[in-house]
Amino acid sequence: MTPxxxxxxxxxxxxxxxxxxxxxxxxxxxxxRYTSSPRDKPPEHGLSxxxxxxxxxxxxxxxxLILFTLAVVVVTLSGQSSVVTQTAAWVFLAARILYVPAYAxxxxxxxxxxxxxxFFATLVLLLAALF
Numbered sequence: 001m002t003p004x005x006x007x008x009x010x011x012x013x014x015x016x017x018x019x020x021x022x023x024x025x026x027x028x029x030x031x032x033r034y035t036s037s038p039r040d041k042p043p044e045h046g047l048s049x050x051x052x053x054x055x056x057x058x059x060x061x062x063x064x065l066i067l068f069t070l071a072v073v074v075v076t077l078s079g080q081s082s083v084v085t086q087t088a089a090w091v092f093l094a095a096r097i098l099y100v101p102a103y104a105x106x107x108x109x110x111x112x113x114x115x116x117x118x119f120f121a122t123l124v125l126l127l128a129a130l131f
Contacts, residue, residue, distance in 0.1 A: 002075075002076050002081045002086075003081065003086040003089060003090075004072045004075050004076060004081055004085055004086060004089040004125070005072060005076055007072070007089040007090060007092065007093045008068070008069060008072045008089075010093055011061075011065055011068065011092075011093060011096060012065075014061065014093070014096055014097065015058070015061055015062065015065065018054070018057060018058040018061055018100060019058060021054050021058075021100070022051065022054040022055050022057075022058050025047075025048070025050070025051040025054070026047060026051055026055065029045075029047055029048055029051055030043050030045075030047070050104055050105075053103050053104050053106070054100075054103070054104055056103060057099060057100050057103035057104065060099070060103070060115070061096060061099070064092075064096065064115075064118055064119070064122070067119075067122050068092055068118075068122050068125075070126075071122050071125035071126045071129070072089065072125065074125075074126065074129045075125055075128065075129045078129055080128065080129050082128065084124065084128050085124070085125050085128050085129070088121040088122070088124040088125045088128070089121070089125065091117060091118070091121040092118045092121040092122060092125075094117075095114050095115070095117040095118035095121065096118055098114045099111065099114050099115060099118065102114050
């Protein structure tokens with residue numbers, strides 16, 4: 001397995017961890033009566049600020065993972081794994097790990113800077129595969 005694929009697998013585990021970090025407080029706050037329902041009606045009350053942030057961080061990771069997965073597949077299938085692509089993959093993972101507390105605790109402007117690091121790491125992967 002290439003280092004980029006290893007990082008992709010770890011990103012999948014990070015997604016699962018983020019789901020748990022969000023789901024536990026969401027179930028406590030909204031109650032299992034709501035969270036196990038078909039959710040045809042909105043909840044009686046919303047999520048706390050931190051739980052809402054954890055939900056948005058988790059959703060953002062889903063979105064970032066789409067582009068990162070695409071980049072890893074392109075690099076892997078074209079056989080262009082290199083020190084540059086491997087480093088970019090690890091930078092992406094580090095940024096995504098840091099993004100969770102940055103979002104949960106409202107670190108400004110660091111949350112945006114951390115997000116940008118992951119985004120540009122993905123861009124580096126794609127550009128390295130093309131050139």
